[in-house]
Amino acid sequence: MRRRTTLLVGFVLFLSSFALMADTIKLGFNYPKSGRYRDLGLQQRLGAFLAVEEINKAGGILGKNVELVIRNTMGSPERGVANTKELIQKEGVDMVFGGASSAVAIASGKMAKKLDRLYFGTTTSANATTGSEGHDHMFREYPNAWMTANALGHYLKENFGDDRYFYVTADYTWGHSSEASLRTFTDTTDEKAHPHALTPFPNAHMQDFTKALKAAEASNADVLVLVLYGNDLIRALKVAYDLDLKSKLQIVIPNISLGIAESVGATIMQGVISTTPWEWTIPYQLDFPRGQKFAESFTEHYGVRPTSTAATSYDIVYQYKDAVERAGTTDTKALIKALEGHSYTLLKDKQQWRAFDHQNLQTVYVVRCKPRLEVMKDELRSDFFEVVGSLEGEKAAQTFDEWKAERAAANKPPHL
Incomplete structure (x- = not known):
């Protein structure tokens, strides 16, 4: 019992x-x-x-x-x-x-x-x-890379349409697709006129960024596109500053986040152009309660x-x-x-x-990093970005036909 x-x-x-x-x-x-x-x-x-x-x-x-x-x-x-x-x-x-x-x-x-x-x-x-x-x-x-490149490309073509570009790109999936997409939307697909340098991923060293950025300087380009992210982007931006490239070229980044900007610092980030889907100041600039x-x-x-x-x-x-x-x-x-x-x-x-x-279809914002004195006015010194352009998600994204073409090139069916 x-x-x-x-x-x-x-x-x-x-x-x-x-x-x-x-x-x-x-x-x-x-x-x-x-x-x-x-x-x-x-x-x-x-x-x-x-x-x-x-x-x-x-x-x-x-x-x-x-x-x-x-x-x-x-x-x-x-x-x-x-x-x-x-x-x-x-x-x-x-x-x-x-x-x-x-x-x-x-x-x-x-x-x-x-x-x-x-x-x-x-x-x-x-x-x-x-x-x-x-x-x-x-x-x-x-x-995705297509959406950010489309939004950024619209802005760059309007403001830097006839300039020469140099791409420094992380040698992996995102880097390749981001560079290819941005070249399409900026009409810079001619790699002889707009060359690039690849940096290793995931094990890039400072010497890799130095070599690539010196090649960019020697190319006499007007626009330097850093197709890098995370720690790689932080290190490359610091090298570019040390080489005084900011005074010679307009620096462009496909994607930026506040964390990266804070790690690099307001002095180096000033004037850099990039895109973001959201940053904390945007709801105040565009009234999103x-x-x-x-x-x-x-x-x-x-x-x-x-x-x-x-x-x-x-x-x-x-x-x-x-x-x-x-x-x-x-x-x-x-x-x-x-x-x-x-x-x-x-x-x-x-x-x-x-x-x-x-x-996810959503607006992509083109932002320019503010001058250092404006960034420092925020009590947490985090007011980095000014919205200078945008593109709605439906206009930024691939069409169904463009998506099907990407799938077909990879021998995938025209559906998920």
Whole structure:
């Protein structure tokens, strides 16, 4: 009798623990805590934690608490894949998001598809993420290289139309697609007239940037395009400043974030032209109240300003919540259906998850870095960017025919 009672109590406890587990929605966060993209990863993490905290305070998702389960990719695609598998199989997460490099996001997303979970790409800009390597389980919040190049190209053609360009490009997926896209939109596809230098990825050294930038100086170019990101971009900008290239060439960067600008410093960043989907000053410049609220809450929580990478992860968590509540379930197929074609506004103007490629359509802003004295006026010395141009998401993105052509070139079907 005692044994039967013990077994019954144990069974009740088991069921209770199962019910407790069922009342939690787990989100797997796959980000670079270390490595060359660690600063971007930290901002992603802070944005995700803030979203989860707010959602839980408001009652969770479908009445269930949200738990963030994190893993460090260290910027490695192999580690990203292993993390994704562990998050889904061992931790039982309902979806996975992250990736500060496209190689990590693409590889991790394929593992998520294999295990039937959604994967949201955060700071991944290679066209391939939702293009040649895209699939039905991958959704990308961040603008791709085509979108940023289109917006930037419009501005550059208008202001530097007849100038000579020199490209310094990271030798990997994002670098190649970003350079190719920007060449298309600036009419600089002639590599003899507008040459380039490749820098190793992921193991570039200062001497690699010095060699490439000296080649740029010797080319007598007017515009220097640094197709680099993260730590590589920070180091290259410092080398360019030491070589006095800022006084000789207009420096252009396909993508910028506040974290990179702060690491480089206001003196070096002054006058640099780039693009961003969001930075903390933009909601004030363009009157987006919800974006202002996020910026203020983030700063109050963490004592720093949010970057575009923080906004991206924050947006993803809220979009997952919205999709689950509209679908009434965490079932992957139902969520794909709920997301495809869905439009919304959160931290900026209208955004949409485009149905045929799962690319998030959103406005891309062209920004110029302010003079040092203006940057320093902000109490946290973080007011770096002035919006000088923009392009709406639908106009910036590839058309369906252009997307199909990219897929065909990679021997992929004309659908996800």
